[in-house]
Amino acid sequence: xxxxxxxxxxxLALAVAGGSVATAGAASAHPVPVPKATGSVALAHPTQYVxxxxxxxxxxxxxxxxxxNFMYKxxxxxxxVWNIGGTHQLVFTVGSSTYAxxxxxxxxxxxxxxxxxxxxxxxxxPDPVNYTWTVSGTVSYNQVSFSITYTGKADxxxxxxxxxxxxxxxxxxxxxxxxxKLTMPFTMPAGSAFQxxxxxxxxxxAWIGRHDATFGFTVPKMPVRxxxxxxxxxxxxxGPGFKFDTYAQGAAFWGHFKVHPYTITSGNILVHR
Numbered sequence: 001x002x003x004x005x006x007x008x009x010x011x012l013a014l015a016v017a018g019g020s021v022a023t024a025g026a027a028s029a030h031p032v033p034v035p036k037a038t039g040s041v042a043l044a045h046p047t048q049y050v051x052x053x054x055x056x057x058x059x060x061x062x063x064x065x066x067x068x069n070f071m072y073k074x075x076x077x078x079x080x081v082w083n084i085g086g087t088h089q090l091v092f093t094v095g096s097s098t099y100a101x102x103x104x105x106x107x108x109x110x111x112x113x114x115x116x117x118x119x120x121x122x123x124x125x126p127d128p129v130n131y132t133w134t135v136s137g138t139v140s141y142n143q144v145s146f147s148i149t150y151t152g153k154a155d156x157x158x159x160x161x162x163x164x165x166x167x168x169x170x171x172x173x174x175x176x177x178x179x180x181k182l183t184m185p186f187t188m189p190a191g192s193a194f195q196x197x198x199x200x201x202x203x204x205x206a207w208i209g210r211h212d213a214t215f216g217f218t219v220p221k222m223p224v225r226x227x228x229x230x231x232x233x234x235x236x237x238x239g240p241g242f243k244f245d246t247y248a249q250g251a252a253f254w255g256h257f258k259v260h261p262y263t264i265t266s267g268n269i270l271v272h273r
Contacts, residue, residue, distance in 0.1 A: 033272060035208035036063075037215070037235055041247055041267030042110045046071035048262065049110035050247070052233070054206040054215035063203035065217050065233075068113035072197035077222050079198040080141050081114050082166050088192040090122065092176060092184045100125040103135055103188075109265075113198055115140040122148065130154040139193070142166040144174065162186055166193045199226075210273050211237045216252065232257045237271040245269040 040051040047070040053063035070083045085108040090101040105120040116139050124131030130153045137146025142165055150158040157179075164174020164186065172188035199220055206215035212235065219229040230252040238244025242264045250259035 035273050037206070037208055037213035037237070037269070037271045039235060039245075039247070039267065039269035040112070041242060041245070041269060042265045043247060043262040044265050045263060047108060047110060049113045051113060052203070052215075052235075054203050054208070054213055054233075054235075056206050056208040061202075062206045062215065064200065065203060066113045066198075066200045068110065068196060068198040070108060070110055070116060070196045073194045074197040076225070077195070077197065077199075079195050081196050081198045082139055082142055082170075082193040083108055083116065083196050084118055084137075084139050084144065084166075084172075084193040086192075088188050090186060090188055092186045094182065094184050102128070105135070111138075118146075124154075127154065139166075144172055144193075164188075170194055208271060208273060211271055213271050232259060234259050235269050235271070237269050240268070242267050242269070 035056040037054045038052065040049075042049050048068060049070070050065065050067045052065045054065075055061065055063045068079075068081055070081075085105045088103050088105070090103045092099045092101070101122055101124050103120060103122040105118050107119045109117045111117055117137070118139065119134070119136040122133045122135055124133075131150065132152035133148050133150045135146055135148050137144065143163070144166060145161070145163045147161045148159060150156055160176045160178035162174055162176035164172045166172050167190075169190040170193045171190045172186075172192050174186055175183060176186050177183050199222065201217045201220050203215050203217050206213065214232065214234045216230065216232050219226045219231065221227045231249060232252050233247070233249045235248075236244075236246040238246065245264055245268065246261060247264055247269065248259035248261040250257050
């Protein structure tokens with residue numbers, strides 16, 4: 001039940017096959033909009049992102065979903081979508097000298113099912129009282145970029161920008177350039193980032209109302225632990241933006257289901273009747 005409750009949420013519109021129908025008996029055929037719900041939203045508790053297209057109709061196509069849970073470690077799925085949150089060692093090398101730091105990533109915010117922004121603080125290990133700094137950055141798939149600015153008594157205003165790549169063991173390596181135009185390699189040890197749960201699946205059915213929609217999908221063969229789980233999502237379009245939109249999702253068993261609502265923190269849901 002733990003796995004199922006964590007999963008409750010998800011969806012990304014990978015392909016939108018717009019449809020039209022002809023009015024029966026009309027002198028000329030006029031396209032009629034197909035009832036459809038679309039959305040891309042970030043969800044909280046746990047940190048998730050879902051995008052979706054759900055389309056009513058009698059054909060085989062009812063839309064697609066793309067779902068990511070950035071708190072669910074999923075190395076078995078090889079999603080190549082990573083979370084860098086937590087406390088990590090960060091080492092810069094200048095010539096033959098190394099400079100060890102500690103980075104505390106305290107906030108991770110999804111911006112899509114494959115990307116996040118993050119922020120936090122850090123220190124220089126030999127003198128963590130006087131050498132303090134802030135960090136902000138992004139992760140897209142396994143590509144990392146971040147900026148550091150010193151804020152303590154020592155070297156206030158000193159800064160650097162860095163880009164790197166996450167390896168399959170969660171280690172990070174790359175190159176940084178500081179405010180003195182000095183270029184230096186950096187490394188973070190194995191386990192500094194972890195792969196998260198992400199999957200894509202077709203929507204198998206959909207009901208579209210005036211401002212509400214309900215649709216279903218089945219978790220695909222990857223990730224293995226969740227494969228075959230039937231899911232139901234219910235959404236509400238509360239107007240422009242996300243303030244009054246709602247998103248809920250749950251697993252369906254033997255014709256019965258109960259959805260769990262999640263707080264939307266960004267994005268938008270649109271229901272077109």
